[in-house]
Amino acid sequence: MDALLTTAEVAKLLDVSHPYVLVLCDAGQLGELLTEGGRRRIQSSAVDAYRAARAQGNEGTQSPREAAVAAGLYDYPDSHYQQRRP
DSSP, rough: OOOOOOOHHHHHHTOOOOOHHHHHTTSSOOOOOOOSSSSEEEEEEHHHHHHHHHHHHHHTOOOOOHHHHHHTOSOOOHHHHHHOOO
8 A cells, every 4th residue: 555645745855945835736636645634644655647738749859957057148158157166
């Protein structure tokens, strides 16, 4: 049987904010379960499936930061801001 995770645990696993997990639950992307007390719980298999779908959807695409640099939205590349140590 799948482990049931809290929304806070899911947020940590997905490296997103807690409110974003609630948005995903409300959108039906994580298949939440409600406890008798009204708390949301999410099956670990649903989190794994969401991760896999997210990874597949982003495969071969630039990160938002890379796309912004390529579009010239930053005056200097990241290397300009890195401190060089002697």
